[in-house]
Amino acid sequence: MKLRKTISTICYGVMLLITMSPVVRAAETPGTLVMETIDRGLVVLKDPSLKGREKSDERRQRLWKEISPIFNFEEMSKRALGQHWKKRSPEEKKEFVELFTNILKDAYIGKTDTYSGEKIVFVKEKQDEKDYASVQTKIITNTGAVVLVEYRMLSNAGKWKIYDVIIEGVSLVNNYRSQFSNILMKSPYEELVQKIKGKTGKEKT
Amino acid sequence: MRNGVTGMFFFGLTVLFSMHALQAESVPVSAPAESSYGELNEDNASNMDTGSGGAEGESDEAGQAGTEAEIPLVKDTFQPFNRAMFAFNDKAFHYFFKPIYTGYNSMIPVQARVSVKNFYTNIRMPIRFFNCLFQSNFKGAGTEMLRFVVNSTVGVAGFLDPAKSKFHLEKQERDFGQTLGKYNMQSGTYFVWPFLGPSNTRDTIGFVGDTVLDPLTWVSYFFLKPIESIGNYTYESVNKLSVDTGDTYESVTKPAIDPYIALQDAYLQNRVKKIKE
Numbered sequence: 001m002k003l004r005k006t007i008s009t010i011c012y013g014v015m016l017l018i019t020m021s022p023v024v025r026a027a028e029t030p031g032t033l034v035m036e037t038i039d040r041g042l043v044v045l046k047d048p049s050l051k052g053r054e055k056s057d058e059r060r061q062r063l064w065k066e067i068s069p070i071f072n073f074e075e076m077s078k079r080a081l082g083q084h085w086k087k088r089s090p091e092e093k094k095e096f097v098e099l100f101t102n103i104l105k106d107a108y109i110g111k112t113d114t115y116s117g118e119k120i121v122f123v124k125e126k127q128d129e130k131d132y133a134s135v136q137t138k139i140i141t142n143t144g145a146v147v148l149v150e151y152r153m154l155s156n157a158g159k160w161k162i163y164d165v166i167i168e169g170v171s172l173v174n175n176y177r178s179q180f181s182n183i184l185m186k187s188p189y190e191e192l193v194q195k196i197k198g199k200t201g202k203e204k205t
Numbered sequence: 206m207r208n209g210v211t212g213m214f215f216f217g218l219t220v221l222f223s224m225h226a227l228q229a230e231s232v233p234v235s236a237p238a239e240s241s242y243g244e245l246n247e248d249n250a251s252n253m254d255t256g257s258g259g260a261e262g263e264s265d266e267a268g269q270a271g272t273e274a275e276i277p278l279v280k281d282t283f284q285p286f287n288r289a290m291f292a293f294n295d296k297a298f299h300y301f302f303k304p305i306y307t308g309y310n311s312m313i314p315v316q317a318r319v320s321v322k323n324f325y326t327n328i329r330m331p332i333r334f335f336n337c338l339f340q341s342n343f344k345g346a347g348t349e350m351l352r353f354v355v356n357s358t359v360g361v362a363g364f365l366d367p368a369k370s371k372f373h374l375e376k377q378e379r380d381f382g383q384t385l386g387k388y389n390m391q392s393g394t395y396f397v398w399p400f401l402g403p404s405n406t407r408d409t410i411g412f413v414g415d416t417v418l419d420p421l422t423w424v425s426y427f428f429l430k431p432i433e434s435i436g437n438y439t440y441e442s443v444n445k446l447s448v449d450t451g452d453t454y455e456s457v458t459k460p461a462i463d464p465y466i467a468l469q470d471a472y473l474q475n476r477v478k479k480i481k482e
Contacts, residue, residue, distance in 0.1 A: 106460070107460025144319065145448070145449070170457075170474040176462070176467075178467075179467055183463060192462075196462060
């Protein structure tokens with residue numbers, strides 16, 4: 001009895017060490033980091049206790065908790081605003097990051113509701129410079145269609161985070177930058193903020 | 206419909222060409238020659254207007270020639286017309302195609318839908334084959350030829366795709382717009398066509414080229430009544446949409462702040478990637 005307890009304690013301890021250890025985490029390459037995060041997300045999507053429409057809020061929240069840490073939302077916002085970012089005050093920047101994060105959250109977490117067994121396969125990773133990397137993956141749908149998804153990553157003090165997602169050659173950040181700059185050509189920054197707020201408000205109801 | 210649409214293309218093309226030639230001179234300089242520019246535009250907008258309805262007058266090319274240094278300038282001379290067309294296509298998608306394909310989805314199993322898509326893909330082999338040749342991608346042309354032989358026989362007239370599943374012969378996505386791009390033709394002005402969606406000068410010419418290479422065009426022309434052709438093309442697009450479970454169109458426009466620009470940008474970025482391939 002005593003022996004069993006000791007063994008289970010040791011096992012528990014080892015498990016804790018493996019999952020918590022920052023040393024293990026730091027040794028990750030961008031590719032393994034992305035794939036592990038995707039796998040954790042898929043666990044949530046496949047969880048039978050979280051299936052169904054009435055559980056969608058809970059499922060989305062859990063999923064967001066798993067995947068949001070590897071995104072660098074400030075960097076994404078900065079790149080999406082482009083040259084207009086410099087002209088903003090610190091408060092405006094903070095507000096914008098929050099708004100942009102919400103758009104992405106609404107848009108892309110919502111899409112996972114229709115998950116139907118798509119497979120995500122690692123293709124390759126590439127480290128361009130010391131702190132830039134890209135991870136290429138393939139999504140294979142149940143109809144056999146293949147969608148190429150590439151994650152562009154930036155390292156900050158050894159921590160890799162995603163700053164852009166490129167789906168079939170279409171950069172998410174560039175797509176929003178085209179939209180934002182188009183709006184900002186014709187109207188002031190405040191109007192853009194209003195438009196984004198209107199958008200996120202609509203999604204929630 | 207295809208005849209009417211094709212007619213419109215040729216008409217549009219001639220107009221576009223003259224526009225293109227004229228514009229080429231005035232574009233590099235920031236925004237001169239406003240007057241002649243504007244005139245031409247109005248002419249065009251009203252010409253294009255007939256039959257589709259809703260282009261609201263003058264375009265704002267001055268607004269397009271922005272100061273953004275990071276973003277390559279998108280030539281969107283016909284923006285009011287394009288926006289109207291985008292709105293029309295959007296409505297057509299949401300009120301016509303989507304209800305049909307959702308119903309179709311619930312009745313026909315996935316495997317059958319994929320088979321139908323395979324069938325059409327197999328028939329269209331000449332488009333991909335010849336464009337491989339035009340792009341001097343002889344390996345790709347060989348692959349397409351092999352795929353056609355295998356799928357037409359073992360694959361039961363193209364309904365199955367054993368070339369891919371058994372022999373790992375991947376489909377070569379080559380089209381004429383891409384070919385023109387490879388020969389360094391510029392993309393030209395952005396354009397939204399009814400039902401067909403985003404395009405530009407180069408890809409419109411490419412589309413016409415592909416239509417000529419498409420065996421279905423010949424079948425429609427010689428053997429089918431117009432109504433049957435329309436039925437055929439509509440059925441094909443419904444089936445295609447129904448296989449695309451990712452709902453590409455919606456995933457671009459739904460999260461967008463300005464869906465029109467989002468689709469435009471996605472189209473152009475995707476084309477650049479395809480030409481580079």
